[in-house]
Amino acid sequence: xxxxxxxxxxxxxxxxxxxxxxxxxxxxxxxxxxxxxxxxxxxxxxxxxxxxxxxxxxxxxxxxxxxxxxxxxxxxxxxxxxxxxxxxxxxxxxxxxxxxxxxxxxxxxxxxxxxxxxxxxxxxxxxxxxxxxxxxxxxxxxxxxxxxxxxxxxxxxxxxxxxxxxxxxxxxxxxxxxxxxxxxxxxxxxx
Amino acid sequence: xxxxxxxxxxxxxxxxxxxxxxxxxxxxxxxxxxxxxxxxxxxxxxxxxxxxxxxxxxxxxxxxxxxxxxxxxxxxxxxxxxxxxxxxxxxxxxxxxxxxxxxxxxxxxxxxxxxxxxxxxxxxxxxxxxxxxxxxxxxxxxxxxxxxxxxxxxxxxxxxxxxxxxxxxxxxxxxxxxxxxxxxxxxxxxxxxxxxxxxxxxxxxxxxxxxxxxxxxxxxxxxxxxxxxxxxxxxxxxxxxxxxxxxxxxxxxxxxxxxxxxxxxxxxxxxxxxxxxxxxxxxxxxxxxxxxxxxxxxxxxxxxxxxxxxxxxxxxxxxxxxxxxxxxxxxxxxxxxxxxxxxxxxxxxxxxxxxxxxxxxxxxxxxxxxxxxxxxxxxxxxxxxxxxxxxxxxxxxxxxxxxxxxxxxxxxxxxxxxxxxxxxxxxxxx
Numbered sequence: 001x002x003x004x005x006x007x008x009x010x011x012x013x014x015x016x017x018x019x020x021x022x023x024x025x026x027x028x029x030x031x032x033x034x035x036x037x038x039x040x041x042x043x044x045x046x047x048x049x050x051x052x053x054x055x056x057x058x059x060x061x062x063x064x065x066x067x068x069x070x071x072x073x074x075x076x077x078x079x080x081x082x083x084x085x086x087x088x089x090x091x092x093x094x095x096x097x098x099x100x101x102x103x104x105x106x107x108x109x110x111x112x113x114x115x116x117x118x119x120x121x122x123x124x125x126x127x128x129x130x131x132x133x134x135x136x137x138x139x140x141x142x143x144x145x146x147x148x149x150x151x152x153x154x155x156x157x158x159x160x161x162x163x164x165x166x167x168x169x170x171x172x173x174x175x176x177x178x179x180x181x182x183x184x185x186x187x188x189x190x191x
Numbered sequence: 192x193x194x195x196x197x198x199x200x201x202x203x204x205x206x207x208x209x210x211x212x213x214x215x216x217x218x219x220x221x222x223x224x225x226x227x228x229x230x231x232x233x234x235x236x237x238x239x240x241x242x243x244x245x246x247x248x249x250x251x252x253x254x255x256x257x258x259x260x261x262x263x264x265x266x267x268x269x270x271x272x273x274x275x276x277x278x279x280x281x282x283x284x285x286x287x288x289x290x291x292x293x294x295x296x297x298x299x300x301x302x303x304x305x306x307x308x309x310x311x312x313x314x315x316x317x318x319x320x321x322x323x324x325x326x327x328x329x330x331x332x333x334x335x336x337x338x339x340x341x342x343x344x345x346x347x348x349x350x351x352x353x354x355x356x357x358x359x360x361x362x363x364x365x366x367x368x369x370x371x372x373x374x375x376x377x378x379x380x381x382x383x384x385x386x387x388x389x390x391x392x393x394x395x396x397x398x399x400x401x402x403x404x405x406x407x408x409x410x411x412x413x414x415x416x417x418x419x420x421x422x423x424x425x426x427x428x429x430x431x432x433x434x435x436x437x438x439x440x441x442x443x444x445x446x447x448x449x450x451x452x453x454x455x456x457x458x459x460x461x462x463x464x465x466x467x468x469x470x471x472x473x474x475x476x477x478x479x480x481x482x483x484x485x486x487x488x489x490x491x492x493x494x495x496x497x498x499x500x501x502x503x504x505x506x507x508x509x510x511x512x513x514x515x516x517x518x519x520x521x522x523x524x525x526x527x528x529x530x531x532x533x534x535x536x537x538x539x540x541x542x543x544x545x546x547x548x549x550x551x552x553x554x555x556x557x558x559x560x561x562x563x564x565x566x567x568x569x570x571x572x573x574x575x576x577x578x579x580x581x582x583x584x585x586x587x588x589x590x591x592x593x594x595x596x597x598x599x600x601x602x603x604x605x606x607x608x609x610x611x612x613x614x615x616x617x618x619x620x621x
Binding site: 047050051052053056076078080081082083127130131132133134135136137153154155156157169170171172 | 350353354356357358360361371372373375376377378380382386472473474475477478479493495496503504505506508561562566
């Protein structure tokens with residue numbers, strides 16, 4: 001591009017240079033390039049308009065109190081318009097989660113990797129199956145918790161254990177642990 | 192682009208003469224679906240389904256435009272708007288039931304149209320382009336139907352949208368940002384509903400455009416026929432009008448009787464009751480299923496529950512589901528047998544019916560719960576599906592000894608024909 005522009009500028013005075021490059025070649029290349037770049041630039045807003053809008057992005061953090069959750073109980077909250085599971089594990093569930101060898105896991109992670117220090121019994125995960133995005137059962141009382149006592153996705157039969165890790169079924173990874181922090185002893189801020 | 196003996200359009204009145212010299216639209220219609228299009232004289236009722244598909248496309252466009260006059264694609268009111276159409280709008284219930292059942296009937300006739308193509312090898316040279324455009328139409332129909340099912344914003348709408356857009360999340364690296372971009376959010380919501388409505392309105396017209404290309408490509412070699420023997424001379428054909436307009440008209444009448452029975456007496460039989468519950472992002476229905484016409488492909492998607500080498504199960508399922516349709520694009524080059532019609536291919540015929548049984552099984556499995564024995568059956572049926580196209584079909588075309596073909600279509604119909612000396616195969620260009 002730079003090269004042809006250079007020669008053509010010189011030719012603008014003489015019409016056609018010894019190298020056979022004419023003024024019209026410059027105009028052709030310049031016009032087509034201008035239209036091409038302009039067309040490509042128009043694509044950007046056309047593509048970008050489909051991405052989440054400002055109001056959708058604005059609702060991106062949630063606060064909630066885990067103090068009232070008894071061991072063995074879980075609550076469903078909403079984070080970014082998707083369900084969030086917060087669960088306080090019982091001693092038996094903790095032991096079960098810690099007893100599993102990492103080699104037996106499809107997506108190897110320890111329970112400690114998935115919880116915050118000092119709050120090892122509070123498991124915060126998205127309530128979104130990593131297979132195709134259904135809401136797994138097991139957060140509410142009486143729901144099917146699957147073969148590993150955690151969560152069970154009814155859509156395509158993924159079983160998660162008490163640490164929300166995938167153990168059986170088509171889901172590729174563990175239930176996602178969103179970014180969150182304890183802002184006090186019991187309150188968490190997600191997002 | 193027709194046979195040399197095709198009748199020529201002759202404008203009779205002053206007005207049509209004037210028009211013919213300026214915009215020969217009547218001539219185009221005459222040559223496309225009128226007396227100017229010579230068609231093999233031996234077409235059976237399996238050749239009705241192209242015209243029927245065209246009818247249902249038009250019906251869907253008309254009822255759809257009418258429904259759009261009363262609908263709003265806002266997640267807070269969409270569900271109520273559909274009930275408004277059902278209860279308040281004059282004849283709204285009829286328009287909606289025709290549109291919902293019309294989609295099902297469109298798929299029924301398209302499936303029969305495709306299976307006709309499988310049995311009579313309609314995809315073989317010189318008709319590959321007709322077939323390829325047909326597969327494009329089918330893919331566009333699937334996208335349109337999927338987005339249309341989201342619009343009532345019921346439970347199945349929402350969870351169907353979530354599962355199907357979740358498929359894109361399976362693509363490595365770019366999958367998740369791509370899914371968020373497609374939805375315009377982290378889960379289906381207003382943004383997704385609006386763009387689905389916009390595209391659901393647009394795509395039928397794109398389909399209509401590809402249908403025109405499909406018919407254009409058809410008119411170059413002319414229609415195939417149940418013997419698979421090409422047209423040789425005038426006695427092999429009859430004009431499309433009145434012969435096949437009448438035959439298609441009769442078929443349309445039969446289908447419309449069944450259609451009206453469905454619309455008036457069983458309007459929700461092919462739908463899912465959960466879609467009369469408003470979308471709830473926090474509660475997954477016990478069984479998420481797509482519309483019935485996607486069942487075979489959904490069964491293939493769910494068949495993959497194990498990782499293979501380094502490819503995760505989820506991605507495998509997505510690849511297999513798309514591959515199960517994309518494989519149709521190479522069908523003309525997988526089946527190398529020079530004989531077209533399944534009537535003269537004893538071995539092919541057996542495997543054709545096994546494939547039909549396999550697809551029927553996939554239909555059943557796609558609507559079943561994701562538990563044993565259905566998972567294992569889905570895996571077997573999926574494996575056989577690909578085996579049929581990739582292994583069985585190429586082998587059959589190598590080893591099969593076809594039955595003798597008739598000399599001509601005329602001979603096949605009348606039992607005799609005179610291969611008069613000097614009769615050359617007809618010119619196929621005009």
